[in-house]
Amino acid sequence: MSNFGDKAATLVQDISQSEKGTIPPYNDELVRAVVDESNEHHRSILRLIGDIQEQGTSLDAAAPEDAAAILVHHQAVLRNKRALLVYLNERADRVRALRWEVGTALPEDLGESLSHSERGYFQQYSALVNRYQGRRGGVGINITLDPTPPKEHKVQVRVLQERGELVTRDGTVDLAKNTVHLLWRDEAQPLITEGVVEMVV
Amino acid sequence: MLVERDKFRFAYDELRQDSRECPVLVYVSTADVDSCAAFSILKTMMRSDGIPFSAYPVGGYQELQNLGERLPKDGKNRSIVLINCGGTEDVVTLLGLPEGTRVFVFDSHRPLNLENTRADNRDVLVLRDEKEGEEHFPEPDSDYGEDDSSDDDSSDDDDSSDEEESEADEDEDGDKENSSGGNEGDANDDDERAAKRRRKAEKAERRATRNRIAYYSRGSFYGRAAGLLMYDIAHDTHKDSLEKHLPLWLAIVALTDQYVHQRLSHESYTAGVMELATQVSNLPGADAPTSRVLDEGVVVRAFEDRRIQYAEEFRFSMLRHWSLYEAMLHSPYVATRMQTWRDVGRQAMNSLLTHIGLPLEVCKQQYSHMSPTHVKMLGEKLEEHGGSHGLTDLKFWSFSFSHGFKVKLAASDVVHGVTALLEGLPSTTGADEDAEGDDGEGGGGGGAAFWRAVNALGMTRSDEMSAGLGHAMRAQRALMRQGGLALANKAVIRTVGGLRYFSLLDHGSPADLPYFKHPLSLRRLALFLQDALRTVKKIERPLVVVGPCVEAEKGMAMVVGVTGKPVNDDTAGGNHFAHSFRRAAEHIRAKFRHDSFEASVLTVSERNLGEFMESLSDFDAERLARERMAAA
Numbered sequence: 001m002s003n004f005g006d007k008a009a010t011l012v013q014d015i016s017q018s019e020k021g022t023i024p025p026y027n028d029e030l031v032r033a034v035v036d037e038s039n040e041h042h043r044s045i046l047r048l049i050g051d052i053q054e055q056g057t058s059l060d061a062a063a064p065e066d067a068a069a070i071l072v073h074h075q076a077v078l079r080n081k082r083a084l085l086v087y088l089n090e091r092a093d094r095v096r097a098l099r100w101e102v103g104t105a106l107p108e109d110l111g112e113s114l115s116h117s118e119r120g121y122f123q124q125y126s127a128l129v130n131r132y133q134g135r136r137g138g139v140g141i142n143i144t145l146d147p148t149p150p151k152e153h154k155v156q157v158r159v160l161q162e163r164g165e166l167v168t169r170d171g172t173v174d175l176a177k178n179t180v181h182l183l184w185r186d187e188a189q190p191l192i193t194e195g196v197v198e199m200v201v
Numbered sequence: 202m203l204v205e206r207d208k209f210r211f212a213y214d215e216l217r218q219d220s221r222e223c224p225v226l227v228y229v230s231t232a233d234v235d236s237c238a239a240f241s242i243l244k245t246m247m248r249s250d251g252i253p254f255s256a257y258p259v260g261g262y263q264e265l266q267n268l269g270e271r272l273p274k275d276g277k278n279r280s281i282v283l284i285n286c287g288g289t290e291d292v293v294t295l296l297g298l299p300e301g302t303r304v305f306v307f308d309s310h311r312p313l314n315l316e317n318t319r320a321d322n323r324d325v326l327v328l329r330d331e332k333e334g335e336e337h338f339p340e341p342d343s344d345y346g347e348d349d350s351s352d353d354d355s356s357d358d359d360d361s362s363d364e365e366e367s368e369a370d371e372d373e374d375g376d377k378e379n380s381s382g383g384n385e386g387d388a389n390d391d392d393e394r395a396a397k398r399r400r401k402a403e404k405a406e407r408r409a410t411r412n413r414i415a416y417y418s419r420g421s422f423y424g425r426a427a428g429l430l431m432y433d434i435a436h437d438t439h440k441d442s443l444e445k446h447l448p449l450w451l452a453i454v455a456l457t458d459q460y461v462h463q464r465l466s467h468e469s470y471t472a473g474v475m476e477l478a479t480q481v482s483n484l485p486g487a488d489a490p491t492s493r494v495l496d497e498g499v500v501v502r503a504f505e506d507r508r509i510q511y512a513e514e515f516r517f518s519m520l521r522h523w524s525l526y527e528a529m530l531h532s533p534y535v536a537t538r539m540q541t542w543r544d545v546g547r548q549a550m551n552s553l554l555t556h557i558g559l560p561l562e563v564c565k566q567q568y569s570h571m572s573p574t575h576v577k578m579l580g581e582k583l584e585e586h587g588g589s590h591g592l593t594d595l596k597f598w599s600f601s602f603s604h605g606f607k608v609k610l611a612a613s614d615v616v617h618g619v620t621a622l623l624e625g626l627p628s629t630t631g632a633d634e635d636a637e638g639d640d641g642e643g644g645g646g647g648g649a650a651f652w653r654a655v656n657a658l659g660m661t662r663s664d665e666m667s668a669g670l671g672h673a674m675r676a677q678r679a680l681m682r683q684g685g686l687a688l689a690n691k692a693v694i695r696t697v698g699g700l701r702y703f704s705l706l707d708h709g710s711p712a713d714l715p716y717f718k719h720p721l722s723l724r725r726l727a728l729f730l731q732d733a734l735r736t737v738k739k740i741e742r743p744l745v746v747v748g749p750c751v752e753a754e755k756g757m758a759m760v761v762g763v764t765g766k767p768v769n770d771d772t773a774g775g776n777h778f779a780h781s782f783r784r785a786a787e788h789i790r791a792k793f794r795h796d797s798f799e800a801s802v803l804t805v806s807e808r809n810l811g812e813f814m815e816s817l818s819d820f821d822a823e824r825l826a827r828e829r830m831a832a833a
Contacts, residue, residue: 154251156244158652170253171223172273178648180256181224182248200652201659 004041004076008034008083015090021101023094025113031084038080041073048073091118099126100144155188157181157197166191202320206330209430210437212305215326217252219280219303224253228268230285230798231258231651233721234458234619237658238428238451239284239307245448246431246440258651259286261796262295269296276300285309285427286798291316292325307427309459310798311775312417330425330433332472420764420775421800423464428455429473436480445507446484451658453477453509453600454619457612462620462721463728474598478511481600507604507660513596514611515583518677519618521609522670525571525579526554526564531677537732538591542685553590557582608663615658618669621676622657624719625650679716683709684729688737694730696742698818699825703730704747706758706807714749720761720802723748727763741765743778743821745814750804757794758807776801777824785817 011030018024048070052062095118098110104126111119132138163175168187175181175191180200183191191197204212216225227243230236240256247254259265265286272279281304287295288308293316298304306317306327317325432452435441441448456473459465465473481487486508493503514520517528517535529535529550539553540546554564563575571579587595603609610618625647657665687693687703694703705717705726717723727746735741743765750757762778779800786793791809805813 152248152251154248154253156248168224168253170220171277173224173253173255174271176257178258178652180244180652182244182252182254184253200656201661 004072005079005083007037008080011087012083015087021094021097023091023098023110023113026091026115026118028115031087034080034084038077041077041080045070045073045077092121095122096125098122099129100147103144104130150185153185154182155185156200157183157188157192158200159197161196163191163196202322202326203318204326204328206332206433209328209434212326212328213246213434213438215303216280216282216305217250219278220247220252220254222277223279224255225280225282226272227254227256227282227284228259228265228286229256229282229651231260231623231647232798233285233462234616234623234654234658235309235426235428235455236285237619237623237651237655238455238458239426239431241655241658242428242431242435242448242451243282243284245443246435246438249440249443258648260647261794261798262290263796266295269298272296272299272302274299279303280305283308288313288317288327289421289798289800290314293322298324307430309423309426309464310800311422311424312419313424315413315416328430330430332425418777418780420777421779422775423459426452426455426459426465426473428452428458441480446509447660449477449480449484450509450600450602450660453481453612454615454658457599458616458620461613461616462724471598474600477600478598481509481511484509502606508602510601510603512599512601514599514601514613515596516594519614519670519674520568521611521614522667523568523674524565525559525568526561528568531674531681533729533732535592536681536684537729537736540688540733540736542681542688542733549590553586553592556586602660604660604663610666614670615666617673617677618666619654619657620669620721621672622654622665622669623650624672624676624722625653676716676722679713680722680726680729683713683717684726684733686710687730688733694734694744697814699742699821700814700818701734701742701744702747702814703744704758704810706747706749709748717748718751718759720759720797720799723759723761724763724799724802727761731763731765745778745817747810754794754804756807757792757804758810760803760805760813762801777821781817781820781824785813785820788816788820789813 007030011027011034014024014027014030048066049059052059052066095114098106099122102110106114106119106122114122129144133142133144134140158180159175159177162177166173166175166187169184173181173183175196181197188197188199192199219225225247227240229240244254244256246252257268259268276299279299279302281296281302283292283304283306285308287304288306289310289312291314292298292304292306296302296304302324304325306325308327313327313329316322317327429452432441432448432455435443435448456470456477460470489503489508491503492500494500515528517525517532520528530541530547535541535550536546539549541550551561554561558578559575563571583592584595587593600612601609602612602615653665654669656662657669660666683705687708690708693708694701696702705714705723709717717726723746726748727744730746731744734744743762745760745762748759748761750759760782762776762782764776764778782801782803783795786795786803786805786809789809789812791813792806793809794804797803
C-alpha cells in the first residue's frame with residue numbers, strides 16, 4: 001500500500017483542476033481503487049483489534065503504539081470518504097448545471113463521461129425542472145432561458161448589416177445599417193446571435 | 202406649431218401615445234455634440250418607459266429627404282423626432298409627411314421655418330423655450346391673403362430672403378390692383394366698409410411680410426440647445442435622475458458645446474449655467490465632503506462615485522489632459538490674445554509663467570502630475586499677472602464630472618473629445634480611417650462615428666473618451682499650426698472685396714489637411730482665425746475659409762463662413778452666409794452642395810472657387826449696402 005490517501009487526493013485534484021463547466025470522464029478505476037483502499041484499512045483495523053484481544057488485554061488498556069495504529073487507519077478511511085464525497089458532489093453540481101445549459105437532451109459525448117448513476121441523476125433532475133416549469137402545477141415559463149433575470153425587457157441594438165424591414169410586436173422596424181433600435185429582448189436575441197445587430201449599452 | 206416650455210411634458214406624453222402603434226422614429230443630426238447629448242437623454246427616457254424607437258443618424262437634407270420617402274404610408278399614428286435638423290426647412294414638404302404622422306422638432310438652428318411654427322400646422326411641433334428671447338414669430342400668412350397663400354408657401358421654402366422679398370412684393374402689387382379694380386365698381390356703404398377692411402388686411406399682410414423678411418434675413422443663428430430642451434422634458438417627467446443623473450450631465454455638455462463652438466452669446470451661456478447650477482446643487486450628495494480625515498489625521502480625497510461639480514475653469518482647452526504649457530499654447534483663448542504664433546508671443550507667454558513663479562519644466566509636465574503647491578500657485582497668481590498680458594477673463598463658470606479617483610473631466614473636455622469622435626479624425630496609424638471609410642458619407646463623420654460619440658457620451662467608456670481627447674489634441678495642434686502659418690504670412694489671407702479669404706487647399710500643409718475634412722473642424726479654424734484677426738486688424742470683415750472635402754467628393758472644396766462680429770454678442774444677428782453662399786453658387790452655376798444643417802457650410806467645385814468668391818463678395822457688398830440703407 002502506497003501512502004495513505006494518495007489516490008483519493010488525485011481524484012480531488014482531477015476534478016478541481018478540470019475547467020469549470022466541463023465534466024471530465026468519470027474515473028471509475030480510481031474511485032474503485034479508493035474504495036478498495038478503504039476496505040483494506042478496515043481490514044487492518046479489524047486485524048489490529050483482533051491481535052490486541054488475542055493477547056488478552058482490553059482495548060482500553062492497549063499499548064499506545066497499537067492504539068495509534070488503529071487511529072491512523074481510521075483517519076485514513078475518513079479522509080478517503082471525504083475525498084470521494086467531494087469528487088461526487090462536485091460532479092453532481094456540474095451535472096445539474098448541465099441541465100440549464102444544454103436542456104433536456106444529454107449530448108452523446110457528454111453522456112459518455114458520466115457514470116451510470118450520474119446519468120440517472122440527470123434524468124431525474126431534468127424531470128424535476130420540467131415539472132417546475134410546466135403549466136400544470138408549475139410556473140409555466142422556461143426559467144432556463146435567462147439565468148440572471150434581465151434588468152429591462154427591451155434592449156438597444158445597433159444594426160451592423162442591412163436587413164430591411166422586420167415586423168415586431170411594436171410595429172414594423174426598418175433595419176438599415178448604422179441605425180439604433182429599441183427592441184423586445186426575445187425578438188432581438190436571434191438577430192444578435194446571427195450577428196445582424198449588436199447590443200448597445 | 203410652437204410648443205411652449207410648460208407644454209413640453211405633454212409633447213412627450215403624445216410621443217408615448219403614438220408609440221403604441223409603431224416605434225418612434227428618431228432622425229438625429231450627426232453634426233454636433235448637442236445632438237448626441239439630446240439623443241442620449243431621449244434614449245434614456247424612452248428606455249425607461251419601454252418606448253420602442255428606431256434612430257437614424259442623418260448628415261444632411263438629402264439623407265433626411267430619402268428617409269422621408271421611405272416612410273410607410275399606412276395611415277398609422279406615427280411620431281418622428283427631429284434632433285437638430287429640419288427646423289429651418291418646411292418639414293411637411295421635406296419629409297413628404299404621410300397621413301397620421303407627427304413630427305417633434307428639437308432644433309437649435311435658427312431661423313425656424315415659419316411654416317413649421319404656424320399655429321395651424323398641427324403635424325409639426327417645434328419645441329421652443331420662451332427664455333430664448335425673440336418672442337415674435339411672424340405668421341407665414343394670415344387668413345386674409347388667401348389668394349396668394351400658395352405663392353407665399355413656395356417662397357417660404359426658399360433659402361434666400363431676397364428672392365422672397367421680390368416675390369412678396371409682386372404679390373402685393375398684384376393684390377392692390379385686384380382690390381382697387383373691385384372698389385371702383387361699387388359705391389355701396391357695405392362695400393366701402395368691406396374695402397376698408399380689406400385695405401386694413403392688406404396693410405397687416407404687408408407688415409407680416411416685412412416681419413417675415415426681417416426674421417429670415419437675420420441669417421442663421423442658434424436658439425436653445427436641443428440637449429437642454431430634452432433635459433427640460435426629463436426634468437418635468439422626473440426622469441432626470443435616471444442612470445445616476447446622466448441627463449443633467451448631458452444637458453451641461455450640450456450647453457457647453459454651444460459655448461465652445463461659439464454658437465451662443467456669453468449672456469445666454471451664463472443664464473444657462475445658472476439654471477443648471479441650481480440643478481447641480483440640488484443633486485443628492487452635492488454637499489458631501491470632498492476630503493476625508495483618516496484615523497492618523499491624514500487628509501485624503503474622499504472617494505466619489507460620479508459627481509458633478511460647479512466650478513470656475515480656466516479657458517485652456519483640455520488642461521487636465523496635457524501639460525499646462527501646451528494647453529495654454531493650443532487654446533484659442535491664449536493664442537489669440539498673446540499671438541503665440543509669433544516668437545514675441547511665445548516669449549511673452551514664457552515670461553508670464555516666470556512671473557507666476559512656475560519653472561518651465563513644471564509647466565511642461567503632465568498637468569495631472571503637477572504638485573498641488575504649483576497648481577495652487579497657478580490659480581492664485583495667474584489671474585493677478587494675466588491681466589498685464591491681455592489675459593483678462595481667464596476663467597469661466599463651468600462644470601466638471603468626476604468618477605472615482607481616476608476620472609475627472611471638465612464639460613469642455615467632453616465636448617472636445619466627443620467632437621473629435623464625431624469628426625472621425627484619422628488616427629495616427631491611418632488604419633482607423635480605412636475601417637470607417639465606408640461609413641463616412643456625411644462629410645468626415647457619418648453614422649459609425651456618430652454612434653461612437655454617443656457611446657463615449659455615456660460616460661462609462663473612459664477608454665473611448667480618452668481616445669477622443671487624444672484625437673482632439675492632435676487636431677488642436679494641427680489647427681494651431683495651420684492657423685499660425687496663415688497669420689504669420691501676410692499674403693496668405695487675402696481680401697476679396699469686403700471679405701477675407703483663406704484657402705487651406707492653397708496654403709495648408711498636406712499632412713494636416715485630413716484634420717479639416719469635417720465642417721466642425723474647418724469652422725473651428727475659421728473662428729480661431731477670425732478671433733486672431735480681430736486682435737490684429739483694425740477693420741472687422743467676414744472671413745471665408747476653404748478646406749478639403751471627404752474622399753468621396755473629389756474635386757470639391759468645403760467652404761465655411763464666419764461673420765466679422767463675434768457671436769458672443771446677441772445684437773450681432775446671425776450668420777448672413779447662410780443666404781449668400783447659396784445665392785453665389787447658384788449665380789455662377791457651379792456644381793455645389795448646400796446640404797448641411799449648418800447653413801454657413803457649403804461644398805463647391807474646386808474649379809469654380811475663384812468665381813464663387815467674386816460672386817460671394819458681390820452679394821456681400823449688396824448686403825452691406827442694404828444694411829446701411831436700413832440703418833439710415
